[in-house]
Amino acid sequence: MPLIDNYLLNNYAIDGPSKGMVSGPSGEYSVGSNATVRTASSSAYAKMKSVRVNYPGVYRFEQAFGLAAPGKARLYVNGVARGSIVQLTVNGQVFSQTVTVEAGDTIELWGISDSTAYTISTQGNANLYSTIEPVTTWIL
Incomplete structure (x- = not known):
């Protein structure tokens, strides 16, 4: 009779992880991605990406930025700032922060441009990683 791996609920198959799981960096699993391009101006921080998680835990959010001018990005949870402000200075720079949620x-990823003449934009996929593969719902 097959055994469940160490009584962990981090897989969906009796004999190990299901074939749909994709391992990310450091044993993390990619639990979702979103390639919709969003922009932010210098008038105020703008919500650029948002994802609802269905399981509690530690998640790492990763997003590259296209920059015509420097800007800033920060993670929020339920509209409340949780991550530190990251200065974006290089086109293609990858923002990556970890947050614990319920x-x-x-x-949410919020961003702002430092320039009144230029915007910053998300570039490529926003990726969410976790040590388990929960189901997520991208909102924005």
Whole structure:
């Protein structure tokens, strides 16, 4: 009779992880991605990406930025600032922060341009990683 791996609920198959799981950096699993391009101006911080998680835990949010001018990015949870402000200075720079959340929480990426003449924009996929493969719902 097959055994469940160390009583962990981090897989969906009796004999190990399901074939749909994709391992990310450092044993993390990619639990979702979103390639929709969003922009932010210098008038105020703008919500650029948002994802609702269905399981509690530690998540790492990763997003590259296209910059015509420097800017800033920060993670929020349910509209409340949780991550540190990251200065974006290089086109293609990857923003990456880890946050601990509860089931049903929304992880949000907010950004702002330092220039009145230029915007900053998300570039490529926003990626969410976890040590388990929970189901997520991208909102924005």
